[in-house]
Amino acid sequence: MGDLLVTVAPTGAETTKADCPQLPTTLEELVETAQRCEAAGAAMVHVHIRDDDHRPTLELSRLEDTVSALREGTDLVIQLSTGGSVHDPLEDRLRVLDAEPDSCSLTMGTTNFGDDVFLNPWPFVQELYQLSQERRVVPEFELFDLGQVAALHRLLAKHGLPYGGKVHVDLVMGVPGGMPGTADALVAAVHALPDATTSWSATGIGRSTLAVALAALSKGGHLRVGMEDVLTLARGVPVQHNEQLVARVVELGRLAQRTPMSPDDARALLGLL
Ligand code: KMH
Numbered sequence: 607m608g609d610l611l612v613t614v615a616p617t618g619a620e621t622t623k624a625d626c627p628q629l630p631t632t633l634e635e636l637v638e639t640a641q642r643c644e645a646a647g648a649a650m651v652h653v654h655i656r657d658d659d660h661r662p663t664l665e666l667s668r669l670e671d672t673v674s675a676l677r678e679g680t681d682l683v684i685q686l687s688t689g690g691s692v693h694d695p696l697e698d699r700l701r702v703l704d705a706e707p708d709s710c711s712l713t714m715g716t717t718n719f720g721d722d723v724f725l726n727p728w729p730f731v732q733e734l735y736q737l738s739q740e741r742r743v744v745p746e747f748e749l750f751d752l753g754q755v756a757a758l759h760r761l762l763a764k765h766g767l768p769y770g771g772k773v774h775v776d777l778v779m780g781v782p783g784g785m786p787g788t789a790d791a792l793v794a795a796v797h798a799l800p801d802a803t804t805s806w807s808a809t810g811i812g813r814s815t816l817a818v819a820l821a822a823l824s825k826g827g828h829l830r831v832g833m834e835d836v837l838t839l840a841r842g843v844p845v846q847h848n849e850q851l852v853a854r855v856v857e858l859g860r861l862a863q864r865t866p867m868s869p870d871d872a873r874a875l876l877g878l879l
């Protein structure tokens with residue numbers, strides 16, 4: 607059994623196709639990406655989708671088509687983003703669960719997001735969480751700062767454990783407006799996690815990607831990587847395919863004597879089996 611969960615976040619909602627033609631924005635590109643990332647060692651895919659003009663969308667029928675195409679083409683755990691883009695209305699973000707993913711992201715509070723605001727008011731967080739319990743979808747708690755770690759304590763105290771009984775967290779670090787992508791911030795956040803936490807991963811945005819991956823490995827955490835979070839392999843060296851980012855952290859994991867989990871290992875970790 608593997609002991610390193612690698613999640614790939616291949617697309618995101620922020621980068622335009624015009625700025626980055628190799629970003630997987632069509633369903634065909636997404637499935638091809640997911641397949642190559644699975645072969646490289648990813649076990650879960652964090653999905654944002656685009657419309658025919660490559661713009662972020664939460665259109666339900668497209669989300670449903672995406673879930674079934676990924677189920678058919680891969681064995682990956684399918685996590686739909688409920689964060690969407692900073693422009694998506696809260697009601698559209700709740701409707702994401704109608705597409706019946708295995709997992710959904712669930713951000714624990716409002717965050718300044720560069721020049722924008724990623725809105726997650728407390729009533730919305732609670733509603734989305736209760737909906738995930740009802741719909742039997744496993745949430746991944748996305749934490750952008752230490753205050754959101756405290757909010758996770760409140761949420762679990764008030765509403766109990768997620769569907770599946772496991773508490774899986776992803777620390778999203780280095781967003782301008784959130785906690786920095788440093789080893790010090792990672793250690794502080796990990797120490798503050800609720801005792802009920804059964805697994806955690808981390809991702810560092812942009813230049814912080816390697817610092818966060820190395821810190822997460824040394825603290826025993828799991829990893830998320832992908833073009834949602836970083837578009838270069840080094841200064842001036844663009845990522846050409848998400849598979850490169852997955853392969854790089856699988857190699858870091860190998861050096862740390864960690865073995866990538868299979869999708870079924872991941873399902874056990876997340877309470878999906
Ligand atoms: N695109 C960001 C505003 C999530 O997927 O849940 C939010 C985000 C988090 O990416």
Ligand code: ZN
Binds near residue numbers: 618654689690
């Ligand atoms: Zn996302």
